[in-house]
Amino acid sequence: MKKNTMWKISFVAESAIIAAIYAMMTLVLAPVSFGPVQFRLSEALCILPVFMPSAIPGLTIGCFIANFVGSSYPLDLIFGTLATLIASILTRKFRNKKIKNLPVISSIFPVIVNAVIIGIEICFSANAHKNMREFTVLFFSSAGTIALGEFVCCCIIGLFLYKAITKTEILKKFNR
Numbered sequence: 001m002k003k004n005t006m007w008k009i010s011f012v013a014e015s016a017i018i019a020a021i022y023a024m025m026t027l028v029l030a031p032v033s034f035g036p037v038q039f040r041l042s043e044a045l046c047i048l049p050v051f052m053p054s055a056i057p058g059l060t061i062g063c064f065i066a067n068f069v070g071s072s073y074p075l076d077l078i079f080g081t082l083a084t085l086i087a088s089i090l091t092r093k094f095r096n097k098k099i100k101n102l103p104v105i106s107s108i109f110p111v112i113v114n115a116v117i118i119g120i121e122i123c124f125s126a127n128a129h130k131n132m133r134e135f136t137v138l139f140f141s142s143a144g145t146i147a148l149g150e151f152v153c154c155c156i157i158g159l160f161l162y163k164a165i166t167k168t169e170i171l172k173k174f175n176r
Contacts, residue, residue, distance in 0.1 A: 014054035015061065018045065022062025023069070030070050036122050037145045042066070043153035046084075046110040047162045049092035050103045056088040073125045076118075083117035084110075107158050111150040119143030 025042035032039040042062070048055035063084040067076045087110040097105040122142040128135045 011054045014052060015058035018048060018055050018058025019060075019062035019065065021045065022059055023065040026062070026066035027070050033066070034071050034076075036142050037149065038118075039149040039153065041153055041157070043110060043114075043150055044157040044161050046087060046091060046154050047103065047107055047158040049088045050095040050106050050162065051165065053092060056085070056092060059088050060085045073121065075121045075125055079117050079121045083114045086117075087113040102159050103162060104155070104159070107155045107162075110154045111147050114150050115143040115147035118146045 022042045022045055025045075026033045026040055029039075029041055033042070045055070045062075046059060048059065060081060064077065064081040067080045071077070071080065073080075090109040090113070091103075091106040094106045094109070095103055097103070099105070119139045119142040123129055123135050123138050126138060128138045
């Protein structure tokens, strides 16, 4: 088999494995993974695009599957998945910007993107967009709780995951 074909097969396989792990983690921990206050432990995996581009479709598809099965917000299928895609691309793009050998800048993108997009999504799902004052209050409270959960999962747990991966060199051959 040609090297290019093998690379494509491994890319798809890696993406599928990441999607399955993300969806499984989100759904197993469903009581804290969905709603206006979220603690998606699976979001720690958002550090993976630093190591491998196959994590971008993997995380995106995993998020879509988790939202399809577990979310009560129909808009989450589109906008939750879009937030994960945007955050994954930005994480990959800024992977070489490090502070004390940690990709802190990369890990902050899921926090910001999800807080803004999911915050707006929750406001629209609650019909708060009809009243600007109600929208503003609900947006900042929702975005704040989403950002807090994302920060813990991405910037604390995700960076521990990053250190473990780099220390053990588990993904050394995947780092492209």
